[in-house]
Amino acid sequence: MGGDGLDERVFATVENVIDHGGDIWWLHLSRCRACGQHWMIAQEERIFDEHFLRRLTVDEATRISINAEWPIEFLSYERVLKTGHALRIRPCIFLEQLPASLVWTAQDLRRERPDISVEEIALMLGVPEAQAKRILASGSSGQGSWWQRMRHGLGL
Numbered sequence: 246m247g248g249d250g251l252d253e254r255v256f257a258t259v260e261n262v263i264d265h266g267g268d269i270w271w272l273h274l275s276r277c278r279a280c281g282q283h284w285m286i287a288q289e290e291r292i293f294d295e296h297f298l299r300r301l302t303v304d305e306a307t308r309i310s311i312n313a314e315w316p317i318e319f320l321s322y323e324r325v326l327k328t329g330h331a332l333r334i335r336p337c338i339f340l341e342q343l344p345a346s347l348v349w350t351a352q353d354l355r356r357e358r359p360d361i362s363v364e365e366i367a368l369m370l371g372v373p374e375a376q377a378k379r380i381l382a383s384g385s386s387g388q389g390s391w392w393q394r395m396r397h398g399l400g401l
C-alpha cells in the first residue's frame with residue numbers, strides 16, 4: 246500500500262482478530278467490520294514498510310481461529326520478503342551502514358534457514374552483497390548481543 250492514505254482507509258474497517266505471536270510477530274488474522282471478509286496480514290516494517298494482505302476463505306479463517314493453522318504464505322520472514330520483491334516493491338534505503346532493522350532481519354533469515362547464502366540475504370534486504378556480509382558479521386559480534394538485548398527489551 247502506498248503513502249496516499251490507503252492504509253488509513255483500509256484499516257478504518259479492518260480490525261485485528263488474532264496475532265500469530267511468538268517468533269512470528271508480523272502475522273495477524275483480521276476481519277473487515279463492514280463486510281465480514283477475513284484477511285491474513287503480514288505487517289512488514291523493516292525492509293519495505295508495507296502491509297501485505299491475503300484474502301481468506303471462511304474455512305481458512307476458521308482453521309486459524311480454532312486450530313491455529315495458518316496458510317503458509319507469510320509463515321516465514323523470507324516468504325514475506327519474497328512477496329514484497331515479487332510485487333517489485335522498493336526496499337527502504339537506510340542512511341546508516343548497519344541499521345538495526347537489517348541486522349535483525351539478516352539474523353531472522355539465518356535462524357529460519359541456516360543454509361541461506363549471503364547472496365540471498367543481500368537480495369532479500371535490498372543491499373549489496375558486501376554490505377550484507379558486514380551486517381551478518383555485526384550481528385554475530387558483541388554488538389549483536391547488544392541488539393538482541395535491545396530487541397528483547399522492546400518486546401520484539
Ligand SMILES: [Zn+2]
Binds near residue numbers: 258278279
Ligand atoms: Zn470490507
